[in-house]
Amino acid sequence: MVCLVWGGPAYEDGQVITFEDVSKIYPRQAKPALRHINLQIDKGEFVFLVGTSGSGKSTFLRMILREYRPTSGKIYVLGKELSRLHQWKVPALRRQIGNVFQDFRLLPGKTVYENVAFALQVLGRPISQIKTMVPETIELVGLAGKEDRQPEELSGGEQQRVAIARAIVNRPQILIADEPTGNLDPQTSVGIMKLLDRINKRDTTVIMATHDQTIVDQMRRRVIELDQGNLIRDQVKGVYGTA
Amino acid sequence: MRHTFRETLSGLKRNVSMTIAVIVTMTVSLTLFGLSLMTFAEVDQVKGRWYDKIEISVFLCTADSAGTSDSGNCEPGQETSEVQRENIKKRLESNPDVETVYYESKQDAYDAYRETYADSPLLDSLTVDQMQDSFRVKLVDPQNYQGVVAEASSLPGVQKVLDLHQVLDPIFSVLNGLKWGTMGMAGLLLLAAMLQIGNTIRMSAFTRRREIGIMRLVGASNTYIMLPFLLEALFAALVAIVISGSALLSMYEFIVVRNAKLSIQSLAWITWGDAWTSVAGVALVGIVLSIVPTLITTRRYLRV
Numbered sequence: 001m002v003c004l005v006w007g008g009p010a011y012e013d014g015q016v017i018t019f020e021d022v023s024k025i026y027p028r029q030a031k032p033a034l035r036h037i038n039l040q041i042d043k044g045e046f047v048f049l050v051g052t053s054g055s056g057k058s059t060f061l062r063m064i065l066r067e068y069r070p071t072s073g074k075i076y077v078l079g080k081e082l083s084r085l086h087q088w089k090v091p092a093l094r095r096q097i098g099n100v101f102q103d104f105r106l107l108p109g110k111t112v113y114e115n116v117a118f119a120l121q122v123l124g125r126p127i128s129q130i131k132t133m134v135p136e137t138i139e140l141v142g143l144a145g146k147e148d149r150q151p152e153e154l155s156g157g158e159q160q161r162v163a164i165a166r167a168i169v170n171r172p173q174i175l176i177a178d179e180p181t182g183n184l185d186p187q188t189s190v191g192i193m194k195l196l197d198r199i200n201k202r203d204t205t206v207i208m209a210t211h212d213q214t215i216v217d218q219m220r221r222r223v224i225e226l227d228q229g230n231l232i233r234d235q236v237k238g239v240y241g242t243a
Numbered sequence: 244m245r246h247t248f249r250e251t252l253s254g255l256k257r258n259v260s261m262t263i264a265v266i267v268t269m270t271v272s273l274t275l276f277g278l279s280l281m282t283f284a285e286v287d288q289v290k291g292r293w294y295d296k297i298e299i300s301v302f303l304c305t306a307d308s309a310g311t312s313d314s315g316n317c318e319p320g321q322e323t324s325e326v327q328r329e330n331i332k333k334r335l336e337s338n339p340d341v342e343t344v345y346y347e348s349k350q351d352a353y354d355a356y357r358e359t360y361a362d363s364p365l366l367d368s369l370t371v372d373q374m375q376d377s378f379r380v381k382l383v384d385p386q387n388y389q390g391v392v393a394e395a396s397s398l399p400g401v402q403k404v405l406d407l408h409q410v411l412d413p414i415f416s417v418l419n420g421l422k423w424g425t426m427g428m429a430g431l432l433l434l435a436a437m438l439q440i441g442n443t444i445r446m447s448a449f450t451r452r453r454e455i456g457i458m459r460l461v462g463a464s465n466t467y468i469m470l471p472f473l474l475e476a477l478f479a480a481l482v483a484i485v486i487s488g489s490a491l492l493s494m495y496e497f498i499v500v501r502n503a504k505l506s507i508q509s510l511a512w513i514t515w516g517d518a519w520t521s522v523a524g525v526a527l528v529g530i531v532l533s534i535v536p537t538l539i540t541t542r543r544y545l546r547v
Contacts, residue, residue, distance in 0.1 A: 065460075094462035107453060118454075121246045122463035170461065 015076070016174060016205045017041040017064060022073035024059055024229075033059040035229045036073070041207065043173075046200045048216050049209040050240055051226035057209040060226065061176050064207070065097060066090050078173060095123065098167030098175040098204075102182035104159045106151040106166075112138065113147040116165045123170065137169040141195055157188035161195065168199055175199060177208040181215065189215060213240035250454075250471035254447045255478060261443045262479055268439050269483030269532070270490075272432030273525045277491040279425035280521035284513045286418045292511040297385045297407045301331065301378040301395045304402045315402040323376070327400030334398060335380055340391050342381045349374040375402070433532060440479070441536035444472050448544050455544050465545050472541050473534060480533035487529075488522040 017040070024034040034056045041047055049057050062068050063075055066082045075082045078096055085093060106115050113134060120130045138147055141161040151159055160180060167175060177196065181189035193215055200206045210216060216223060216239060223238030224231065255262055304317035317323075323331075335344045347355075352374040360366060380395070382388055388406050395404045448455065451471075458468050495518040504512050 088465065091459075091462040091464050094460060096462075099460050105453070105457065107457065118457065119461040122458045122461060122467060124467065166457075166461075 014043050015040055016043050016045075016078060017207075018074075018076040020074040020076075022063070022070045022075055024056075024063065024068060025071045032071070032229050034063075034070075034226075037231050039224065039231065039234060041205060043205055044200070044203050045205050046197070046219070046221040047205075047207045048219070048221055048223045048238070048240075049207060049226070050211070050216060050223060054228075055226040056229040057226055058178065059229075061178055061207070061209060064174070064176060065099070066093055095170060096173045098164075098170070098172040100160070100163050100167050100175065100177040100180045102179040104151070104156075104163045104183075106159055106162055108151060111148050111150060112143060112154070112162050112165075115151065115162055116169050119166045119169050133169055137165045140168075140198075141165040142191075155188070156184050157191055160184065160188075160192055164192070164195060164199070168204065172204065174205045174207065177206065179209055179211065181210065181212050186214065193219065216240035247467070247470045247474070250451070251474040251478070254451070254471055254475045257450060258443060258447055261446065262475075265436070265439050265443055265476075265479045266482050266486075268432070268436040269480060269529060270486045272429055272436045273483055273529050274487040274490050275425060275432055276429035276528060277487060277521045277525040278494075279422060279429050280524050281491070281495070281513060281518065282418075282422040282425055284517040284521065286415070286422055288511045288513055288517075289418075290415060293407070293411055294385045297382070297388070297411075299380040299382065299388060299391055299395065299404060299406045301335070301380060301401055302403045302405065303328065303331070303376040303378075304400055305372075305375055308402045313403055315396070316399045317402050323400035323402075327398075328376075331378060331395070331398050331400060335378060335391070335395065338391055338394060340383055340387055342383045344378055344380050347377050347379055349376055352377070433528065437532055437536050440476055440533055441540045443479075444476055444537045445540045447472060447475060448541055452544070459545070468545060469538070469541050472537050476533035476537040477530065480529045484526045484529040487525055491522055491525065492518060 019037045019039050022034060022037045023032050025032045037060070049060060051057050059068065063070060063082070064077055066077075066085060069083050077093065080089075080093065082093075107118060110118065116137060117130050117134045120133060125133075135144075135147070138144060141164050143158060143161050143165065146154070146158065151162060154162065160183075164180075175196070180196070181192055184192065189212065196206055196208065197219070220237045220239070223233065223235045223240070225233035225235075303323040304315070304321065306320055306322050308314055308317040332344060332346070335341055349371050353369070353371045356369065356374070357366060378395075380391060382391065388408060392404050392406055395401055455468055495513075495515070499512055503510075
């Protein structure tokens with residue numbers, strides 16, 4: 001089905017993200033943010049993206065969303081080469097990619113239900129669909145019964161669950177999480193990781209940038225490490241620190 | 244769609260004072276713009292009516308024409324001779340720019356004068372001999388008069404060539420100044436209105452930046468994101484258009500239809516059709532004026 005929507009030359013079922021010799025140099029900056037990155041992420045993978053601040057993690061994630069174009073090289077996401085993707089097709093790409101951030105980014109003044117429903121409303125989904133998909137998703141993230149709460153009445157972990165619900169309610173192929181546990185205590189972080197793992201098991205590709213060593217070491221998933229824009233490690237079932 | 248309208252409404256409420264400011268500026272500038280459109284139509288109307296009727300009068304010499312400052316091609320103490328008269332007539336009739344030529348004798352002129360100014364006290368002292376023989380020349384194209392005037396002025400026996408352009412042109416240059424003046428002022432005000440709309444929409448987009456950010460992130464289409472802002476600007480524009488449209492139409496009714504048309508009947512006045520055309524122009528400009536700055540300002544927030 002994905003092929004029908006996104007059918008492109010380099011897309012074989014299974015390859016969700018491909019970087020081909022991708023470099024990114026920001027204007028007015030001498031040092032490249034990314035240098036000659038080559039990698040492939042398959043459907044259903046769970047990938048940790050690690051590296052110090054300024055290593056290029058954010059650039060990497062934003063390029064998947066086509067917020068930036070590479071200076072050189074090619075990026076394929078769901079079968080589309082992003083540099084050649086028309087401006088007006090970018091929204092369609094983003095519907096396939098969920099996003100979670102360290103600071104949750106919930107809308108104040110909207111309830112939990114409204115925050116999650118917002119993502120569907122703005123895509124013009126019919127109300128009947130919203131009425132089934134939103135409660136389902138809220139239940140999936142473990143917030144059943146808290147639909148009518150305001151975000152500020154919730155704990156950090158719960159707010160992040162709302163944000164995750166909003167990111168996945170449209171059933172995206174890819175979930176990008178940028179330091180989702182950055183503001184949470186270790187106990188709560190474990191809960192969030194369990195949730196991301198559950199989402200991953202539903203065949204959603206998860207890419208998570210993190211500084212949290214414990215989580216990476218516990219989960220034992222693929223680890224991609226960036227350092228000053230270079231890909232220095234790509235390890236199946238890796239750990240946080242360079243061994 | 245429900246979401247769009249809700250957002251539009253909340254945007255309007257949030258910026259009530261700015262929305263009012265926009266409406267006021269737009270109303271004033273659109274009204275001025277409509278007035279200048281109506282002035283344009285009126286000037287054209289009058290011009291068309293008058294210029295179409297313009298004839299050239301070629302006055303012939305009388306016995307006492309020469310010696311005055313306006314002696315033209317007259318011989319001292321001589322009226323235009325029969326030969327000269329025939330020659331003038333022939334030359335005028337053979338000119339390709341001329342449609343018809345007719346002769347108005349002193350007596351004809353005297354009669355016409357008596358008829359026009361029947362009540363004038365001057366009438367009693369006026370004699371036939373004080374009038375002048377003349378040729379009245381109708382042109383194929385009234386705008387194209389210089390050639391005929393130049394030719395007629397050079398003929399012997401012609402005292403003076405008078406064309407109404409000399410009289411009307413100064414009047415029209417004043418009217419033209421007026422019409423471009425109002426247009427210019429309207430233009431400046433419209434510019435101000437446009438900048439104000441741009442600012443209002445920018446503020447509105449700024450207060451909604453979180454929502455916009457999330458909409459972009461989840462892949463809402465640009466049209467969808469922009470729609471509330473467009474509607475907000477369009478709403479202000481529509482209110483302004485309605486107010487200035489009614490103002491223009493009632494100005495036409497009260498100033499032109501009920502007053503000017505009755506008191507100055509000799510002038511051609513614009514019709515209701517012209518008034519409505521001006522209102523349509525105002526509506527069009529109002530809508531464009533609200534959409535363009537909105538598109539320009541929101542583009543910044545929609546850049547992907």
